Amino acid sequence: MGFVDYVQAIIDGLLFGTTYSLIGIGFTLVFGVMHKINMSYAAASLAGAYCGLAGPQLLSLPLWSVFPISIVAAGVIGYLIYLACFRFIPLASPLAPLMSTVGMLLLVDEIVVHATAGMPQSYPAIYDGDPIELGAFILRADLIGVFLISLVAMVVLLLLLYRTRLGMATRAVAQQPVAAQLCGMRLQAVNGLTFVMSGLLGGVAGAMIGASVGMLSPLISGTITVKGLIVTVIGGLGSIPGAIVAGLLVGAAENLFQAMRNVTERDIYVMLLLFVFLVLRPNGLFAAGRSRD
């Protein structure tokens, strides 16, 4: 394969990698606030995307309604996960919240399988036009659409976090939950809203993944979970810029591995990438100020 092919692979990977970034941000957002990982996050995001399909299929809405419904549905699911796994379980208990999110992951996966009878569902693309040619490289128009939408979602999130009172409350609670409460912030409300925010983001990611691949299948939930977690870890737990960079990195690397070898071996190399990172930089690229313990 020629040099051009490899660069092409990297470009495609970078464009798709933004969806990984979104999933990574979602994981890291929840981690930043709850100091726990929500293992069911990727599955929930994809479930939201599935819900979007209900628009055209069950409610006879136009095809483009899939996207907003996916996003909103994922936000709702996010809140439900908060209630089931974090609202009532004592956070001091080390394993219980983690285990409950794992249970949730299984539950969400199974609900999806039952609802769709295990059959893959086709998902509309963002844009059906011709690819754009840029010299020797081809840019798929729909991937560019995915890229742009994901970027917009990230920007909206960052604006929300850093320019609004809600965002400030979220960051305050993440850093000092007790002090934040003393300042009058309602912990449960802020935490719940954080889950809604990450859920909405996940809905975008799920929809974009469906749009790029052209279909959704219950089988991909496990892979996306693992890759999303890899992104979070490489980027540094709790760091949003880290998740963004790592998502692009993993997307590009994955596509490159696929071009160099083949699809089946690709994922092994992605895992190895994780190991190399863990050995060299266990705190990730941008470790978000963990106290020395």
Added chain:
Amino acid sequence: MLEVRGLAKRFGGVRAVDGIDFAIRPGEVFGLIGPNGSGKSTTVNLVCGLYEPTAGEILFEGQDIARVPTHQRLSLGLARTFQNIRLFANLTVWENLWMAENAPAHRMESGFLKRWIGGRGDARERIAKALEFSGLSHRADDLAGSLAFGEQRRLELARALAARPKLLLLDEPAAGMNAEEIAQLDERIRALQQQGYTILLIEHHMELVMAVTDRICVLNFGRKIAEGTPAQVQADPAVREAYLGTAA
């Protein structure tokens, strides 16, 4: 027994400990005091190996232990208690003491297999004695987390002693105690000294420190500002200034 030379520790730009020297003689009770943030806790953590020094030496019985891993310092003869009690809450009192059976003295009494894979029989006598000394025999099978605060402190001390250390580091043992408990602590420290332990005492409670120590070292902003007997330190103007501020 313990000598610290030019010890320094930086965390990023913060110089928690900025070059201190002191020496502790065998059999004495040595106090380390200073206002909050003076570097006392950091010094203790350096001596125990939880931090690695940025500079300087830590000589224990003539050997530089600055690079010796934490868990090996116990077998060299250094044991400590923690300021905010770190017991194994979900282990019983008995098991907590059992953990400390790592000292060379124990190694000589029981072989490797017995110490690791063996049951309780071997250590029963030793631990029973330790329990008696700290008045915790009646609580031997209770979970350490269920003990009252005072009992937890006694267990913490007993655990440090179970390792039969040469140097005992007490990190603010009087924190949270009332007058009666402090009086008991005073007696206990004296008793330990009589039994031959060398003690490094980090404390805020001035009365206790002045009463029970042989010599004191005073830190402020990571540096030593005074050293001497309790009487000398109390009279030192630099110490007064550090604690109370300069005279108006």
Added chain:
Amino acid sequence: MVDFYYSLAQIIGFHALIGLSAYVVLQTGQVSLAQAGFFAIGAYVAAMLTVLAGWHLVPAMLAAGIAAAVMACIVGFPALRVRGLMLVIATLAFGEAVRLFFFNFDYQIAKGGVKVGPLGGEGFRQIRWFPEHGWTSFDVMLFVWAVVALVAGALWWLDRSRFGAVIRAVGEDELAAQSVGLNLTAVKVAAMTIGGFIAGLGGAIYAHYTTHIEHSNFNVLLATFAIAYPILGGLRNVFGTIVAVIFVQGFLVEGLRFLGDWRNLLFGALIVLAMNLRPNGLIDAATAQRLARLFGREARRA
């Protein structure tokens, strides 16, 4: 009909083994989703030894256990560099890497005119040591439970030894453990290795029970089951894990009868519910104490 219950008992046995393999590791505070990977290694190694090299089952099983243990030991060291949640992710990735490795793994030999051995996505068929040696379903069940009893007994005894208390101490508070002279590296890697060995044993027997293994048998779901049992059962007591296995698998299989295909859904919901109601497991430290007193354990006081 009776065969159904033998089969159920066997399945409970394998799950008990993988649960027990996670039990030791979890006690040191390391949440490992890699046990399914060690289970897989045990399965493939043992199957290759009996089918391709003609070994007897028992030595093959032990060799498989050792192979898995070696892998676990190797994983154990880099695992030390990552704390808590990151370890979960790292071990998850490792488990998936193992699964993908076997998805791509071909090693076939011709035996008596037929090609046998693992064949990538197809998996490894014809692992027929049990039928070839005339073992009935009942025999297999006894064998599985004999192994479970041995392993559980060994872990029970380990729990009561000083090393067992050391393992729990490390899981409780690493800082305090270090200060009391415990070598964290040695303890954590040892626990991981022991866990790997047990998982390898389980995988070895499992391969011969199903006669056909493939990569998808060793997925995240299995890794989840592995840690779910000790967590649900409580980390204080080996029996907690076994009770959890019996409860979950028994419940699921019973649920299977009435509700058809909804068992995984139930499993997920069950976990969420259990964690809300009993965050420290069915048999946590306090409960273990009360149970011990109830049964008049004077032995500890003697």
